Amino acid sequence: MLAAGTLAPALAQDAAAPAAEAPAEAAPTAPAAPVSPDTVVATVGGEPITEADLSFAAEDLTQELSQMPAEQRKPFLLRVLIDMKVMAKAGQDAGMADTPLFQQRLNYLKERALRRAFFAETIANAVTEDAVRAQYDKFVADFVPAEEIRASHILVADEAEANAIKAELDGGADFATIAKEKSIDPGAANGGDLGFFGKGMMVAPFEAAAFALTDIGQISAPVKSQFGWHIIKLEEKRQSTPPAFEQVAGQLQQQLLMQTFDDTVARLMDGVTIDIPDAALKAAVDAQSETQPAEEAPAQ
Known part of the structure; x- marks a missing residue:
């Protein structure tokens, strides 16, 4: 199991990233009724901004959104996307999209988006309530009164x-x-x-x-x-008696999420050749991968 401190920010970001198929949940001020991700909320120079775009922006601006009233969030996200459309067009017109560095950045953003999608659909979705309850049942069975x-x-x-x-x-x-x-x-x-x-x-x-x-x-x-x-x-x-399920469900869910992440990455890494020419950097990376904190039990 990789170091919890190392993985926590990345896992939290992935776990917080809403699926594109559910933009109504991602945009904090969206109505309760289901909203199509293709719904157009604005056009900028003829280019549409959709509910899906709002959800994507919400993924990147979680911290900013948490600091403002709910009724201000959707207007804020739309303002950001309008500015983005205008500036992106300016960058395109200036030929910035044709530079090698931009292509590298574009590839990085594509892989980041794919990582988030894979995490949400393959890893997070595997941590069901039934799986958490099964973990709790095991904890109760192994519980030693004190x-x-x-x-x-x-x-x-x-x-x-x-x-x-x-x-x-x-x-x-x-x-x-x-x-x-x-x-x-x-x-x-x-x-x-x-x-x-x-x-x-x-x-x-x-x-x-x-x-x-x-x-x-x-x-x-x-x-x-x-x-x-x-x-x-x-x-x-x-x-002492085991804590109630509701008291430890969040902690158990996080443990399962970490374990599922580790198991999935280990499976994906199997047979993959990784070459890090810098010996010092390789040693540091290996040290992070080998850090295995003791598995925490729910608070008793």
Whole structure:
């Protein structure tokens, strides 16, 4: 699997690229009813601008469109295309289309468009909801429950105050009331309740003391961390459960998209000879291809 950081921008661009067959979805202000990609929205010097042209422009201007109100997007895209038509004609009249450099650029743009089309039709379309649900079912089947606890704490600045509070608690004082009155933790207003957490989620001294508590309602001795002195009360224990499908569907979909991309590229590369004369550049390219980050499981 190629490096996620390397592939993410390209995959995001491809995934965001709407199919030419559905320009109504690509143009953000298009009506809900289906619109033919051949529908002409304007003519410039007799040259038509169609709904499909608007969708193509939207692919390239996603960032700009995201920063403006929806009602301004279609006029903005049309203005861009009008300018493009006028300037393209000027470039054509000046002979710019006949230069070798322009032909190279044209070939690049053609291959980029084909790559996007192939990605959308062959790769993205393969990542169906059924495939994502199957991946989720596998995740649930492989899920290993872990211990989680719910705890409350009182946080103070110095040990002497912590010892004094512990003495009050040992004498029967209400934990939540003291937390609201004396704790300097931002969550003190709810009685110091931290909710459920598993191992690895809290700073080490706090975690060790919290998970050392065995009985519900048990209160720890003061324990020091970089935040101050904590007194911890064990509220509940449980075993973790898999997150709901809706919580991890997006992450699973992205994992499947990356895996499908990798598998497809590997298949296409099979038997293809690639020659990179620059040894240093070849080594750098090979290093990127060999980077294989650990596959991430959905957040538990």
